[in-house]
Structures are given as structure tokens and as C-alpha cells.
Amino acid sequence: MKLELWMWVAFASFVTAMLLVDLLAFSRRAELIPMRRAVIWSVAWTLLGFGFAGFLWLWQGGEPAREYLAGFLIEKSLSIDNLFVFALIFAYFGVPRPFQRRALFWGIVGAIVLRGIFILAGAAMLDAFHYTIYLFGAFLVITGLRLARHRTVEIHPERNPALKLIRRFLPMTSTYQGDRLVAHERGRFVATPMLAALALIAAFDVVFAVDSIPAIFAVTRDTFIVYTANAFSLLGLAALYFVLADMIERFRYLNLGLAAVLVFVGLKMTLADVYEIPVLLSLVFIVVALAVAAAASLARPVPPTPRRTRAGRRAPRSADGPPTDSA
Secondary structure, eight states: OOOOHHHHHHHHHHHHHHHHHHHHHTOSTTOOOOHHHHHHHHHHHHHHHHHHHHHHHHHHOHHHHHHHHHHHHHHHHHHHHHHHHHHHHHHHTTOOHHHHHHHHHHHHHHHHHHHHHHHHHHHHHHHHOTTHHHHHHHHHHHHHHHHHHOOOOOOOGGGOHHHHHHHHHSOBOSSOOTTOSEEEETTEEEEOHHHHHHHHHHHHHHHHHHHHHHHHHTTOOOHHHHHHHHHHHHTTHHHHHHHHTTTGGGOTTHHHHHHHHHHHHHHHHHTTTTOOOOHHHHHHHHHHHHHHHHHHHHHSOOOOOOEEOTTOOEEOSOTTSOOOSOO
């Protein structure tokens, strides 16, 4: 696609408008999001993402649309797996369910901005140093193999540099002040557990971007398609979280499906100079791998078990209970 400034400006304006719509849809603060509303909005955001593929088809033709669709499926699938980490973070800090919405929203805003920076940096590296394509490909293959071997995800808040930075400048309280990030206690400003949870989500967004950006570059080198696929996969992620929050553990084989996709796109990128795997074949493989993983997970569900973080704290199944003093 021939990139023009107006395309970026128009899409950035569209994403900003959609974020405002998302914010207004759940505008009441400290509100427990009803499941019905979360399902409706999650389906609407997903259909909007798929609908953009149709728009690209009419505007630029079939090939860009197929590249976008393959990238969108990869990024959407990776974002679903990332929701498990968000659930662990909320459980660790005991974030009440009505307050989780705010942390998710600002985490998504930060991720959209952050991934734009990563995408531009990745594109510049691929253009300047062709061998980077082999590094990206090898990284994806290794990441896929590691994902297939390790299903459990553990967090280490006590080691996180973002939290250490916050504690350097602000003392941290163990109590919540509604969904405020900073509170005023005894004549001084203190950070609440909400700020700690948001900082950890932002830190993991960096890790997620490192994994996901090379994956989509394996199916397309068009930076506009890469960014639009990422943005649409993140829009509505908060609504999807409230749909899947209590069911994430049921997708026991999702990591195997994602691992297969990452290994496939890694090999596709590594072998690009020898044989260019058609985008349509990539799209079919991605759909089949994820569908098989989802079907196997639903066919063989596992009983829910209490989760534990590396710190040895038991993570409750629901974070609706009283806040802990873990921060």
C-alpha cells in the first residue's frame, strides 16, 4: 500500500473516537460491568475489526485485506492469552472487580501508543538491516517453543522496575480509595494499589509488544496494516476481559495453538528469501490452529484451581473481595 499522511491521521482520529465511545459505554466509575453488556460490546468490537478487512478489500484489493486479517487474528489471539496475566495482576493486588475497568482502559490506551512506536522501530530495522528478518524469525520460533512447554504464567511485582520507580517517589498505601491512582493521607500523597496494578499492566504491555510485533511482520511488511491490526485487536479488550475473566483457565490448550502459530510465522519469516508462503495459506493455518486449540479446550475442560503467584500468594478466582495489603 502506498502510505500517505492522511491515512495515518484519519485512522488515528478514528481510534481516538472509538476509545471515547468505549469510555462512554462504561462511563460510570466503580461500576460492576454486567455480563450481557460486556458480551454485546465484545462482539461489536470484534465485528468492527473483521469489518475493516472488508473495507481494505474494497479499497486496496484482496491481498492487503488477507494480510490484515491474518495479522488481526494473530494479535487478537495473543491479546486473549494476555488477559490471563491481567487476571493474575488484579488478583495479586486484590483489585475489586468494579475498579478493574479503569486500569484496563488506560492500559489499552498505553498499549496502542506503545505498539505504534515498536512498529515504526521494527519497520525501520527491517528496512535498514535485512538480516533482522532472520533474528525476528528465530525469536518467534523460540518463543513459540517456550510457550508450548510452559502454560503457567507467574508475575513478580516485587521485582518489577516500574513499581520500584513508583516507590522511590511515592509511598504506597495498602488500602483503596475508590478507583483513584493517588490519594492524600496524613498530609502527603500516596500511591494506591490501583496505580501499582496499572504500572504492572503497562510493564507487561512492553513484553507483549516484543512478542506480538515480530509475529505480524511475518505476514505483512506494510506498517499501516500492522498498526491497524494491532489497534483493532486492542479495541474492546476491556469488554472481552469481563466476558472471559472467569473462563480463561478453561482454554487449557490455547497456548499450544498460539505456539503453533508463532512457530509457523517464525519459519515463514526465516524462509522468506527462499520461499514466500502465500498469505492465504498463512491465514488458513492460523484459523485452523486456533480453532483446534479452542475446540480441544472446550472438549476437555479442567476443574478450576486456585492460582498462585511466584511470591507464594494465593490468587483468588474473583477479585471482588476486600483489597489485600500486597502492595
